[in-house]
Amino acid sequence: MPKIDVSAVPERKGCPYPKPFDAPCAERVRQRLGDAGGLKDFGVNLMHLPPGNWSSQRHWHSHEDEFVYVLEGELTLVEDGAETVLRAGDCAAFAKGSGNGHHMINESDAMAVYLEVGSRQMADLTTCSDIDMMSANSDGRFTHKDGTPYPGQ
DSSP: OOOOOGGGSOOEESOOOOTTTTGGGTTOEEEEHHHHTTOOSEEEEEEEEOTTOBSSSSEEESSOOEEEEEEESEEEEEETTEEEEEETTOEEEEOTTOOOOEEEEOOSSSOEEEEEEEEOOTTOEEEESSSSOEEETTTOOEEOTTSOBOTTO
């Protein structure tokens, strides 16, 4: 059946970044709705971001478009040289290869809930704008920008 029972989709708390880069995202919760529905070409995640948490490290994708739609609450979208408040009903799109790193921070005192949609390109390389880290979809490992792996990767 195409209907997805959201309550049955596993919740994944935190993020897979190596320490200490995982700390700002430690309390975020992701439910992979696209995976639950068997989607292969793009992913859809239901995200819950508590006050004070980040969606991710600021990043951009080489081969993947990304889209977010805010369902509840308020988020601050941080990009190169700009911050924009996103509220319920607002959305943002990030074109692949832009080089403009982005992430969202919940600076409010209430939970923010949003949908995160992205393509699943094996050739994609995610580059972090503010720290020495990147990750390739082909292997999922986090490395320094020179390609040296982080410990445990």
